[in-house]
Amino acid sequence: MSDTEIPEEQDDVLFEHHRIVADQKQGLVRIDKFLMARLPNVTRTKIQAGIHAGFVKVNDKPIKPNYKVHPRDVITVLFPEPPRDTDVIPENIPLDIVFEDAYLMVINKPAGMVVHPAYQNWTGTLVNALTYHFQNLPQLPGNDGRPGLVHRIDKDTSGLLVVAKDEMTLNGLAKQFFDHTIERKYYALVWGIPEPAEGTINMNVGRSLKDRRVTTTFPKGDMGRHAITHYRVLKDLRYVSLVECQLETGRTHQIRAHMKHLGHPLFNDSMYGGNQVLKGTVFSKYKQFVDNCFTIIPRQALHAKSLGFVHPITKERLLFDSDLPNDFKEVIEKWEHYVKYN
Template identity: 75%
Template structure:
């Protein structure tokens, strides 16, 4: 027995988290005569357009349950097993409604464009955010944008950033650009630099975080680090301290991989949660005194930047058509610069 959905689309690496529970896309009950078979091979035979790699990634990210519990790719399906594949988004038509939403375009040619996304804008339609997204704007301003296979309903996208993260994104306008950029992301050759305001001062001041990330088994809305290398997916972040503000610091992060909430989860793992990142506990006073004056100052800082303090500042890649290396940089948005000014003033006069 099987209830089908778009497995190929949902097994693509997610970069943006939902605000609610998972939705069942597939439910398969193994036949009474089912011979023992690895679950990844089992699902490949029963779900169209699903590659073994996508299935294994989905299992690692916690999207596949057997009899109500998460399993690993080498689990052997048995007669009567109930296999469910769930996702943050309910099954839905992939048609995108074009919307006349202004775009901050920093570069454009016939093959691609680079946009500077403001905080608060969702990148693509998803649960609770079917309109007002970057993709809705793109489909209004540009016709016939290409789509990656298995990524229907997200024209032009080759990568994503979280709703409340601001900064640069490259968008493909041609098939050649899409395939060329996608390969660079796959090869980890894209240069991506983020600025983050984090709690505490990293020691050492410069380093590499190399630890697997995956969805939490307790709360799949968040990403957690796994010491066990058989769980989750490889993730690498290079960080460098830029400015010490006594209780918080400005840090530069370079992504080698691009997992869901990678910087947010990695920085929390080493004890330096992003400032005002509510999902990971950064919206609480994590460093400093308990004096009311300081607590009031921190609360005012939270109001100044009512989101995680993370900005995709620069982007570098080889143009997939001209083969020219292109580098783009962006200014920190106003809320980010304002909260930095507040901390600079505080450490100078207190």
């Protein structure tokens, strides 16, 4: 099962990828151990996460990770996208390359570009562009069709992404992500003003049991995966605020789910309720102003602003920063003007 660093946003439909029928002489064994022996390049942790998410069924019924396989059990492994050949079609799509050497490159991804091919997005992705411009990019085990990638950012999030050109670099970067030593700072425009103005959100996140497309928080910590976000308010704009979020872990939709849990969804984040007027007045003039801002930035206001890591080959500490894209800057300027004159 693919690492949660680089999943794609998903539909609620699940498609069968594996069907395994247990032998009639099968001894009782835990389902996670059973699948580890039969699925290539999959860790026990990933299998357990898939079971928790409902991606594994026995005899068409969801089970727990401690379920013991019985003779003639029918085990199905499902994914939110249909099976497909992992061959990637190269496409001549321009890339905004911030840094490049013989081993890696740092790319500034525009909002609206999907990182890798997946269900409903087989073309026009960053990976389609990479395979056109570069030959023989390496792949992590279990990440077929995602050459060079060790992490991803959401389709409608803009910002910095590192891509490896060879296997040694790929493995070196992957270890830094695993060890949480990569420095990643995002800028987010959120509804309201978080209090305190600086803090840490330490809350498990995982797929919502009601809607698989959405990541939710699990306060009790018995579900989901460990996730930590450090935040700091950079600009108080009365009704919204510009917040810097530093990731300690990199879970799917982590910032979006954490900020919603804090009561401050990202501005115009339709999946997490930020595409409504959540703070401010009831006057029609104000609502029209907000709607105009939504038109300017028709996506969640999130940008991967800086990225720091140790170069796996040269061992040099590298830190990259990026400008906010024009839609993000324009919306901030609109809010600054509004709170100054209203």
